[in-house]
Amino acid sequence: MNEKQIRKNMAILPVSSISKLTGLSPRQLRYYEQFDLVHPKRSKGNQRLYSLNDIDCLLDIKDYLSSGMTMAEVKRVMLKQSPIADQETAEVSDTAARKIFSKEMLQIGRWNIHDSNNLY
Structure with a gap:
């Protein structure tokens, strides 16, 4: 992974910043996590931390839902788009x-x- 990808995967943004950037409420963010669409990291204090890639994913989810897709359809689409690099672990x-x-x-x-x- 190159430095740019590493930086985009760094989970450093808290829920409040993500809410402002995406227009999604903290409850929506938790719901998407429960639905296994995003996987924020946790700080030592158990605070959710998001990366720039997570923001892209959340904005995609928001667009799909705005277009009328159901959560099940969104999950299917997101799984198909999942990068192979995530499977390395x-x-x-x-x-x-x-x-x-x-x-x-x-x-x-x-x-x-x-x-x-x-x-x-």
């Missing part, structure tokens, strides 16, 4: 990683294997 077993890699390689046609089920 998820633990993947060596076997699972090999299966994913094999499947991707088969999809791009680099391996000439007729039966991908026999790989593992």
Whole structure:
């Protein structure tokens, strides 16, 4: 991750600042967190802290809801847009990683294997 991305991911903005920047109430922010759409970090005092990327996400949510989408639809859209970089922290077993890699390689046609089920 480059320095710009690191800075955009730094959770430093409290709820009051986020409310002013997005026009969302603290209750709306908590609701979106409960609905698993945003994941603010917590300070040592358990205060929610948001990043610049969180602001972008919240503004997207606000736009989707303004266009008439339901929360379930918004969640589906947000999950599809979720960057792969967020998945870097998820633990993947060596076997699972090999299966994913094999499947991707088969999809791009680099391996000439007729039966991908026999790989593992």
